[in-house]
Amino acid sequence: MAVETVAPATRSTDFGNAVALSCRECGERVPLGPVFACAVCFGPLEVAYEFPADPEGLRARIEAGPHSIWRYAPLLPVPADVATKPNLDPGFTKLVKADRLARELGVTGGLHIKDDSGNPTHSFKDRVVAIAVEAARNFGLTTLSCSSTGNLAGAVGAAAVRAGFKSCVFIPHDLESGKVVMAAVYGGDLVGIEGTYDDVNRFCSELIGDPIGEGWGFTNVNLRPYYGEGSKTLAYEICEQLGWRLPDNIVIPIASGSQLTKIDKGLQELIKLGLVEEKPYRIYGAQAAGCNPVAAAFKAGHDVVRPVKPDTIAKSLAIGNPADGPYVLDIARRTGGAVEEVDDEQVVDAIKLLARTEGIFAETAGGVTIGVLKKLIETGQLDPAAETVAINTGDGLKTLDAVAPTTGPTAIIRPTLDSFREAGLA
Amino acid sequence: MAVETVAPATRSTDFGNAVALSCRECGERVPLGPVFACAVCFGPLEVAYEFPADPEGLRARIEAGPHSIWRYAPLLPVPADVATKPNLDPGFTKLVKADRLARELGVTGGLHIKDDSGNPTHSFKDRVVAIAVEAARNFGLTTLSCSSTGNLAGAVGAAAVRAGFKSCVFIPHDLESGKVVMAAVYGGDLVGIEGTYDDVNRFCSELIGDPIGEGWGFTNVNLRPYYGEGSKTLAYEICEQLGWRLPDNIVIPIASGSQLTKIDKGLQELIKLGLVEEKPYRIYGAQAAGCNPVAAAFKAGHDVVRPVKPDTIAKSLAIGNPADGPYVLDIARRTGGAVEEVDDEQVVDAIKLLARTEGIFAETAGGVTIGVLKKLIETGQLDPAAETVAINTGDGLKTLDAVAPTTGPTAIIRPTLDSFREAGLA
Known part of the structure; x- marks a missing residue:
C-alpha cells in the first residue's frame, strides 16, 4: 500500500x-x-x-x-478540525438509566444501557x-x-x-x-x-x-x-455521561474482541490523563453459546483461544477465531471480570426483556450482552450492588428474524367492543 | 374521559x-x-x-x-422539569448539510436534510x-x-x-x-x-x-x-441548528397534514417571540401519487380536500382523508409554496438518490419528500437559489421491501482475483 x-x-x-x-x-x-x-x-x-x-x-x-465522537478528537488519530470535514458524525449516543431493567435483574447499584442503536446506521x-x-x-x-x-x-x-x-x-x-x-x-x-x-x-x-x-x-x-480506536469513544462517553467517573462494571459483547480491548484502553487513558479518578473497575465479555471461544477459554483457565465454527443467531458476533481473544482474557482476569455465554433462546428472551423494561429494541448482539448480564448476576459473578453499564451495539430492526417467530399480537378481534371484551384485555 | x-x-x-x-x-x-x-x-x-x-x-x-425536544419545554404543553421524568428523550436530530444532493438537484442556495431517523424508534x-x-x-x-x-x-x-x-x-x-x-x-x-x-x-x-x-x-x-404540538419541535430545531434563522423553503411530507401545520405554527411562534428575524418562507407539502388528496386539491385550486382510497408504497403517508388537509392548503398558498406528488417509482428512485448522495437511508415517506423536492425544482415551483430544508421522517430499515427488488450486489464472484477482474470492477 x-x-x-x-x-x-x-x-x-x-x-x-x-x-x-x-x-x-x-x-x-x-x-x-x-x-x-x-x-x-x-x-x-x-x-x-x-x-x-x-x-x-x-x-x-x-x-x-460537538455532540459526536469528534468532541474527543484530541484523544483520537484525527486532525483537530475533523468535525469540519464531511462525515456521518457518529457517537454521543444516549446513556440510558435503566431503572426498570435494574429492578427485574436485582441490580441495586445503578444500571445504565449505552445505546449505540442511535448511531447514523444504527450500530457502533x-x-x-x-x-x-x-x-x-x-x-x-x-x-x-x-x-x-x-x-x-x-x-x-x-x-x-x-x-x-x-x-x-x-x-x-x-x-x-x-x-x-x-x-x-x-x-x-x-x-x-x-x-x-x-x-x-x-x-x-x-x-x-x-x-x-x-x-x-x-x-x-x-x-x-x-x-479500532473508534471503540475507545464508548469508554469516553460512558465516563463523561456519568459525570466524569468510572463505573464499577462494564458488560461488552465480543466479536473479534477489539471493542472490549479498546474500551479498556480508553478507560486507562482517561485515568492517566486525570479526566477520571482512578478506582478499580471490572470488564465483562459476552458471547453467544454458539460462538463462545473466548468464554470457553476463560472458564477453562486457558490463555489461548481455540477457534470454533460459529452457529448462532447473533451473526454480528459470529467470529470463530477472534483476533483479540487473548487480550480479552487478559483484561477480564486483570480487572476481576469474566467472560460468559448465553444460548440463542436466552438471547431472544434478553432482547424482549430489554424492550419491555426500557423501550430499547436491540439486535441479537444486544440480546447477548443483556442475557450475559442476567447470567452474571444469577451466578454471582457480577455484584448487583455495584454500578454497571451494558452496551447495546446495534438496532433490533436489523435482526427482526430473531424475535419474529415469538413476537406477535396479543389478540386478533373484530372491530367491535364485544369482540374486544371477549378477548379479555379490557 | x-x-x-x-x-x-x-x-x-x-x-x-x-x-x-x-x-x-x-x-x-x-x-x-x-x-x-x-x-x-x-x-x-x-x-x-x-x-x-x-x-x-x-x-x-x-x-x-438537554439535547432533546425538552430544550424547548417553555414552548410546549409540558412541565418545566419534564426532562427529569422517564421518557425516550427524542429530538435534536441531525440537520445534515446535503451538498452532494444539492449538486445533483441543482440547488445553489444551500440544502439541508432534517434527519428524524435518528429518533429513538427511528421516526418523527x-x-x-x-x-x-x-x-x-x-x-x-x-x-x-x-x-x-x-x-x-x-x-x-x-x-x-x-x-x-x-x-x-x-x-x-x-x-x-x-x-x-x-x-x-x-x-x-x-x-x-x-x-x-x-x-x-x-x-x-x-x-x-x-x-x-x-x-x-x-x-x-x-x-x-x-x-400535534410535538411536530413544532421540528421547526424549532431547524431554526436553531441554522443559527436561529428561518430557511427560505421547507419541504414536508403529508399524512394527516398535522406535521406541516404544526411546523408552520412553530415558525410563527419563533417569529412572535423574537427568537428568529421575520422574513418570508415557503412551505411545500409532499404526497405520493397513490394518496394525493391534498396535492390534487392544491392543483385544482380547491379549498376542500376530496378523500381518496390510498394505493402507494408510502404506507406511513397513506391517509386518504387527511384531517388537516384544508389547513395545509391555506399554508402552502399563504406562504407561496405548493403541494406536489410523485409516483411509487419516483419514491424508490428518491430513496436511492438520498442514500447514494448523503449516506442517509430513508423510509418511503422520506422518498416522497425528496422525490417531490426534485420535482418542485424541475417544474420551477421551488427556487434552487433559495435555502431549502427537507424533512426525512423515518428510517429505511422500516420499509426495506420498497427498495429490495431493485437493490442488490453489483456482482457475484468466486473468491479469486481473476474472478474479480472478470467482473470489471477493478
Missing part, C-alpha cells in the same frame, strides 16, 4: 496527537501508515499518542465540543468506520472497503458516500435479503463472494497485496489500527 | 406555559383536558400559550438545555408521542393507546414502557410481519383488528366513548391537541 503518497510532516499534523503505530506484542514503533501487523513479530499494531498534560483544559475543550460500527475514513483521507486513499456480514457493510457504504470516497464492499453471496439491501442502497460497489465469511476475508487479504488494491482502505484490515 | 381527575391549579402548573385549548375554527377556549373537538363547532382544538416575553433569556435557556413519531405521554401523566391516565399502521405503534409501545404506562395498540390484522414485530416487541398489548385502517380508527373512537376506555389516552385521538 502506498504509505509513501503522504509526506511525514503532513501526516503527523493530520493525525492530531497520534505519533506512531506501536506493536502490542513487542513494542516496536513504526510511522503512522496503512499497516496493521508488526514487521518484527507480526503482532497487531495500535496507535500511540503524545497527549497534552492539562486535564482541566482538555475536559473543558471536550465539553464544549459507525464509530470505528469514522476513524478509518479520516485515516484513509490522510493516506490519500480513494476507495473504502471491508469484508462484512452486514452492519459494517452498511456503515462503510454510508460513510464513503458522505466523505466522498468510492466504496467496494465484500459479503458472502448468500446473506439475507434485508442485509444485502442495507449494504447496497448507498450505491457503492457491493460484491457477493461465493463462499463463507472466512473466504471473503481471505480474498480481501489477497486483494490488499495485489496492484488492484492500490489506493484501497480496508477498514478492518489495513486501516485496522485506526478503525 | 375523566378531565375532573386533575385539579385545575395543578393542571396549569404541569402544562408549563400552556393555558387552554383553543378551537382552530371558532376560537372557543376550553380548559386543558383530554378532549380534541370543539363543543361549539366541532373544529379541532389546539394548545394555546402565554409565553414569557424575554427572547434573550429564552434563547439562552434553550441553548443550555417519537416527538409527538413524547408530548402525548406528558399529557397522559398530567391527566392521570394509565394506558396509552393508538391506531396505527406501524411507526406510531412502535413509538407508543416504547414510550409507554419507559414512562411507566400500560399500552394497548390497535393495528389492522394483516400488517407485514416486520411491522408487527416492531409494534409487539415492547410487550404491551397489541390487538389486530379484522378490517382496514379506517375500521381500526372507527373502533378506537367507539372505545373512547365506552367505559372500557376510561383512563386511556389515545395519542392520536383524545390526546391529539398535545400530540
